Amino acid sequence: QSALTQPRSVSGSPGQSVTISCTGTSSDVGGYNYVSWFQQHPGKAPKLMIYDVTKRPSGVPDRFSGSKSGNTASLTIAGLQSEDEADYYCCSYAGSYTLVFGGGTKLTAL
Amino acid sequence: EVQLVESGGGLVKPGGSLRLSCAVSGFTFSSHNMNWLRQTPGKGLEWVSSISSSSSYISYADSLKGRFTISRDNAKNSLYLQMNSLRAEDTAIYYCARQAGGTPDYWGQGTLVTVSS
Numbered sequence: 163q164s165a166l167t168q169p170r171s172v173s174g175s176p177g178q179s180v181t182i183s184c185t186g187t188s189s190d191v192g193g194y195n196y197v198s199w200f201q202q203h204p205g206k207a208p209k210l211m212i213y214d215v216t217k218r219p220s221g222v223p224d225r226f227s228g229s230k231s232g233n234t235a236s237l238t239i240a241g242l243q244s245e246d247e248a249d250y251y252c253c254s255y256a257g258s259y260t261l262v263f264g265g266g267t268k269l270t271a272l
Numbered sequence: 273e274v275q276l277v278e279s280g281g282g283l284v285k286p287g288g289s290l291r292l293s294c295a296v297s298g299f300t301f302s303s304h305n306m307n308w309l310r311q312t313p314g315k316g317l318e319w320v321s322s323i324s325s326s327s328s329y330i331s332y333a334d335s336l337k338g339r340f341t342i343s344r345d346n347a348k349n350s351l352y353l354q355m356n357s358l359r360a361e362d363t364a365i366y367y368c369a370r371q372a373g374g375t376p377d378y379w380g381q382g383t384l385v386t387v388s389s
Contacts, residue, residue, distance in 0.1 A: 165316070196374025200317075207367065207382055208317065213375040251317050255374030259331040261307065261319040 166264035173270040174242045182267045184235040184252030192233035196255035199237045247271040274298040274378045281383030294351040294368030302346040305371035310364035358387045
């Protein structure tokens with residue numbers, strides 16, 4: 163049950179694209195198409211942005227997209243906006259009714 | 273509207289116990305696996321425990337070492353977490369979350385547990 167690996171911080175200018183990576187193992191990210199991404203603003207509960215690697219819940223802008231290659235998943239935010247500045251966490255199903263999260267990435271909109 | 277409301281958090285001394293509750297509405301509780309997750313102050317998210325829809329399957333994070341017990345009452349649309357032998361490192365906001373497929377899709381607002389003498 164080791165945490166998934168995310169960069170501690172990323173940044174980008176408004177309008178740019180940023181990508182956050184999430185690296186696990188064949189027992190979690192690589193083994194299941196159940197990677198999800200959460201956005202968290204200070205003092206708020208996490209909000210689901212991407213699930214099942216690539217799917218967006220209703221209401222999430224299509225600027226947010228997800229992908230996976232092997233044991234690494236990625237969240238890409240196109241056309242960065244100031245309100246996208248937040249913490250982002252990846253999560254993967256890891257079998258046997260368990261989940262594992264990444265350590266979180268702080269996104270700064272310059 | 274899907275709603276999950278946690279309660280039962282508070283200040284407890286090291287070695288003490290607390291029981292968290294999560295009341296849900298807006299979906300068929302008995303059809304979903306459920307989770308407890310936590311977030312330590314200023315730090316990341318951690319999965320704590322999961323329970324299947326009929327309570328047949330239960331799992332816990334290795335770090336808990338048998339101190340926590342998850343349960344549910346489908347007749348009351350409620351999820352519980354009994355926490356014993358609490359330690360300072362258990363201080364966190366505890367969230368309950370609905371599971372859909374492999375995703376904890378809906379979360380409550382959380383309840384704060386503080387373990388301190």
